[in-house]
Amino acid sequence: MMMKTTTSKSVPVAPLAIDIKLAELRAQRQDAIAEIVRLENMGAVPNAVGRDDVQAAHDLLNGSAYAPPAKVQNTNTRLHDLRRQIEVIDRAILIGQQQSALANAERAKELAVQRQPEWRALQRKRALAIVALIESNRDIERLKEELFSGSASPRLDLDGYTVRLFGTAIEPENVMNTWPRRFLKEATAIGVIKQSEMPK
Numbered sequence: 001m002m003m004k005t006t007t008s009k010s011v012p013v014a015p016l017a018i019d020i021k022l023a024e025l026r027a028q029r030q031d032a033i034a035e036i037v038r039l040e041n042m043g044a045v046p047n048a049v050g051r052d053d054v055q056a057a058h059d060l061l062n063g064s065a066y067a068p069p070a071k072v073q074n075t076n077t078r079l080h081d082l083r084r085q086i087e088v089i090d091r092a093i094l095i096g097q098q099q100s101a102l103a104n105a106e107r108a109k110e111l112a113v114q115r116q117p118e119w120r121a122l123q124r125k126r127a128l129a130i131v132a133l134i135e136s137n138r139d140i141e142r143l144k145e146e147l148f149s150g151s152a153s154p155r156l157d158l159d160g161y162t163v164r165l166f167g168t169a170i171e172p173e174n175v176m177n178t179w180p181r182r183f184l185k186e187a188t189a190i191g192v193i194k195q196s197e198m199p200k
Helices: 017-041 053-061 075-114 116-146 178-189
Strands: none
Touching: 017 053, 017 075, 053 075, 075 116, 116 178
16 A cells, blocks of 8 residues: 655745735835826926925834825825825835844744754754765665676666765765765754764
């Protein structure tokens, strides 16, 4: 009876609230730009009005809708307000990106701590697979030597791959085995595998 094999699927981390808000602001920005283009094509010229852009930017990030500085009376006033809205959105996005970078860095640290056992287990699995490959290479080369007759060697299936597949533990370090050896050395240093488990 054949056993079923299961494959694990990566579960994406849910976006932070600040990242969702940033996506909303970028969509609002695109809508505002589209309306600006429409008004400019109609010949509108912006009128000047005043508003605290910094406070408005923080209001946007905190969930408030953009509040026009004055009641829209004509296309010129509306055009100016849209341009100011773009400035406020851009400032809000900049502030939000800074907040997002800090929040995501902090959450990444928390996730790394939570899943450290799983991470180390997978690194151990990889290390032992490399060890097994190197030891298999050693056994293959030993058997190959036993198959020589005088100076003659037989044709063997899949021969010649040992050096290309990380070699054996007795070979000097070279371009083919540098990285696996460094990986195993570091894995041993941090206790992922024991020195006694290193390839012989």
